[in-house]
Amino acid sequence: MSSDLVWSKLQELLAEGVQSFKDAKDEDALTHAQKRFLGRKGSVQAYMQHMKELAPEERPKLGALVNEVRTKLEKTFADVEQKIRDAKLAADLKQRKVDLTLPGRTPTLGAEHPLQKTQRQIEDIFLQMGFEIAQGPQSEWDYFNFEALNFPADHPARDMQDTLMLENGSLLRTHTSPVQVRTMLCYEPPIRIIAPGTVYRRDDDVTHSPMFHQIEGLHIEKGLNLTHLRGILELFAQSLFGKNTKIRLRPSFFPFTEPSVEVDIACIFCGQKGCRLCKQTGWIEILGAGMVDPNVLREGHIDPEIWSGWAFGVGIERVAMLLHGISDIRLFFESDLRFLKQFA
Numbered sequence: 001m002s003s004d005l006v007w008s009k010l011q012e013l014l015a016e017g018v019q020s021f022k023d024a025k026d027e028d029a030l031t032h033a034q035k036r037f038l039g040r041k042g043s044v045q046a047y048m049q050h051m052k053e054l055a056p057e058e059r060p061k062l063g064a065l066v067n068e069v070r071t072k073l074e075k076t077f078a079d080v081e082q083k084i085r086d087a088k089l090a091a092d093l094k095q096r097k098v099d100l101t102l103p104g105r106t107p108t109l110g111a112e113h114p115l116q117k118t119q120r121q122i123e124d125i126f127l128q129m130g131f132e133i134a135q136g137p138q139s140e141w142d143y144f145n146f147e148a149l150n151f152p153a154d155h156p157a158r159d160m161q162d163t164l165m166l167e168n169g170s171l172l173r174t175h176t177s178p179v180q181v182r183t184m185l186c187y188e189p190p191i192r193i194i195a196p197g198t199v200y201r202r203d204d205d206v207t208h209s210p211m212f213h214q215i216e217g218l219h220i221e222k223g224l225n226l227t228h229l230r231g232i233l234e235l236f237a238q239s240l241f242g243k244n245t246k247i248r249l250r251p252s253f254f255p256f257t258e259p260s261v262e263v264d265i266a267c268i269f270c271g272q273k274g275c276r277l278c279k280q281t282g283w284i285e286i287l288g289a290g291m292v293d294p295n296v297l298r299e300g301h302i303d304p305e306i307w308s309g310w311a312f313g314v315g316i317e318r319v320a321m322l323l324h325g326i327s328d329i330r331l332f333f334e335s336d337l338r339f340l341k342q343f344a
C-alpha cells in the first residue's frame with residue numbers, strides 16, 4: 001500500500017471514528033466505540049501492520065499519521081465522554097426533589113462527665129470564697145505523700161493507703177494531701193487553695209475504685225481555729241446539698257492534722273429518720289478534715305508559732321454518688337452512654 005493510500009484510508013477511519021463517538025448515546029456505547037477504534041486491537045492500531053509493506057523512508061511518516069489520527073480520536077472521545085457525564089448529572093439533579101419536611105441532621109454533642117460536673121460544682125463553691133486551684137503530680141515522691149505529712153516510714157496509718165510503687169522510686173499518690181506541702185513550699189501564707197485530682201489505692205468494691213478523685217482544701221492564715229473550718233465546711237455542704245443541710249464533726253485521726261475530724265451531713269435521703277443509706281444513724285460521712293499539724297507546717301517552711309491552718313479532703317465520686325443516688329462507683333468508669341446521658 002502506498003503512503004497516499006494509507007493516508008486517505010486513515011482519514012476515512014478518522015471520520016468514521018469521530019462519527020461513532022458522537023453517535024454514542026451513553027457510556028456503554030461510547031466504551032464500545034472506544035474499543036473498536038482506539039483499543040489495543042482497534043482499527044487505528046491495525047494500520048501499524050502496514051509498516052513493513054512500506055519503503056523504509058516512508059515508515060516514519062506512517063507512524064506520525066497514525067499518531068495524529070489517534071490523538072484526534074482520543075480528543076473526540078474525551079469530549080463526548082464529558083458531555084455524556086454532564087447530561088447524566090443534569091438529568092439526575094433535575095429529577096431530584098428537595099423535601100423541606102425532612103428532619104435536619106443534628107450532630108450529637110458530647111457532654112460533661114458526671115465526675116467532671118461534680119468537680120466543677122465543688123470548685124465553684126470554693127472559688128467564690130476566694131480559694132485558688134492548685135495542682136500536684138499523680139506520680140508522687142514518698143516524701144510528699146507520706147513523710148512530710150507526718151507518716152514516718154513505719155507508721156501503721158500507711159497500711160490503709162497501699163498503692164503502686166513506680167520504677168523510679170516514686171509512687172501513685174494515695175490522696176491529694178501531698179499538694180498541701182508542695183503549695184506551702186511555693187507560696188507565702190496566707191494560703192487558700194483547693195487541689196482537685198486523681199488518686200490511687202489498693203481498693204476495689206462497689207463504693208471504692210483503685211483510681212478515684214479527691215479535692216483537697218487548705219487554708220493557712222493567722223489565728224485560724226476549728227470554728228473557721230466548721231463554718232466553711234457547713235457553707236460548702238449547704239451549697240452542695242441544700243441550704244438547710246446540717247453538718248456535724250466527729251473526732252478522728254489523720255497523721256497530718258491535730259485535732260482531726262470526720263465531717264457528716266444530716267442524711268439527705270431520709271431527713272434523719274434513719275434509712276439503709278445512713279445505716280439508721282441519720283448521718284452520712286462526707287469528708288475528713290482537721291487543723292494542720294505543726295510538723296506539716298514546718299515541712300512547708302511555715303512557722304507554726306505565727307500561722308495556723310485547717311485542711312480537708314473530699315472524694316469526688318462519693319459526693320457525686322450522694323448527689324445523684326448512685327450506688328455503684330464502677331458506673332463512672334464504664335463509659336455506658338445509657339448512664340452518662342442522664343447527666344448531659
Ligand code: DAH
Nearest residue numbers: 175177288289290311312313
Ligand atoms: N487525705 C485523707 C484521705 O485521703 C483525707 C483528709 C483528711 C485530707 C483530713 C485532709 C484532712 O486534708 O485534713 O483519707
